[in-house]
Amino acid sequence: MKEKFPDWDRNTRPPVPLPPPGSCDCQVHVYGDQNKYPVRWNIQHEIPDGNFDDARRVLKILGFSRAVLVHPSVYDTDYSLLVDLLKEANDPTAYKGVVVVKDSVPDKQLEDLAALGVCGIRFHIAKRYEAYPKDAFLRTVDRARRLGWHIRLHLDGPDFLEYADVLETLETSTSSSTTWGASISRSALNNRRCSGCSRCLSDPIGG
Amino acid sequence: MMNDAEEVELLYRYVDGDDALLHKILVSNPARLHGFP
Numbered sequence: 001m002k003e004k005f006p007d008w009d010r011n012t013r014p015p016v017p018l019p020p021p022g023s024c025d026c027q028v029h030v031y032g033d034q035n036k037y038p039v040r041w042n043i044q045h046e047i048p049d050g051n052f053d054d055a056r057r058v059l060k061i062l063g064f065s066r067a068v069l070v071h072p073s074v075y076d077t078d079y080s081l082l083v084d085l086l087k088e089a090n091d092p093t094a095y096k097g098v099v100v101v102k103d104s105v106p107d108k109q110l111e112d113l114a115a116l117g118v119c120g121i122r123f124h125i126a127k128r129y130e131a132y133p134k135d136a137f138l139r140t141v142d143r144a145r146r147l148g149w150h151i152r153l154h155l156d157g158p159d160f161l162e163y164a165d166v167l168e169t170l171e172t173s174t175s176s177s178t179t180w181g182a183s184i185s186r187s188a189l190n191n192r193r194c195s196g197c198s199r200c201l202s203d204p205i206g207g
Numbered sequence: 208m209m210n211d212a213e214e215v216e217l218l219y220r221y222v223d224g225d226d227a228l229l230h231k232i233l234v235s236n237p238a239r240l241h242g243f244p
Contacts, residue, residue: 014213024237096241
């Protein structure tokens with residue numbers, strides 16, 4: 001039986017005070033009609049009921065004028081939902097995208113995604129996800145570098161240690177055109193592991 | 208049940224009234240990382 005996705009208060013209120021103008025929610029997941037956007041990857045939880053209208057309404061109430069739409073891993077490399085959302089939003093000053101990439105995704109497709117506002121690659125590196133070989137990781141990081149994209153890592157603690165040797169090489173091999181940093185999402189604030197991220201939050205993002 | 212406004216207010220507690228840090232977290236760092244104008 002799949003894990004039920006936690007529900008949330010759908011009648012949220014503005015925070016007190018409102019966040020500063022230009023505030024960005026860096027991790028927004030939007031799900032679509034499963035008939036039109038079928039799940040491509042075996043997932044551990046039910047698909048939540050959260051569409052783009054829901055997201056935009058909540059962002060407006062909370063005072064966030066920008067958002068990064070992180071394509072849910074359940075769609076794997078089928079980007080059709082994200083493409084449709086970015087086209088619908090049609091506002092690159094307010095919406096950007098982040099995707100999962102595999103070797104099978106052609107460079108032309110990534111360039112097309114970049115034109116819509118996609119600006120980063122997300123990696124799921126944990127035993128509960130599909131295995132991501134280190135050599136594939138480094139190839140994909142290189143693709144991000146060529147596009148001028150950032151990378152974001154979704155890691156569990158033990159897997160972070162297992163990948164430490166690879167992650168340590170990134171700083172020395174990274175050119176000025178690549179950045180990677182810690183962007184904290186609202187949903188991550190409740191995660192105790194984030195309590196140690198205060199240094200990441202205050203350090204400047206560099207390349 | 209999660210309340211989004213409370214999560215934002217939790218961040219305010221984390222930065223302990225440091226408006227410059229809050230701006231960096233919510234505005235300038237995301238803008239730089241994602242290429243917002």
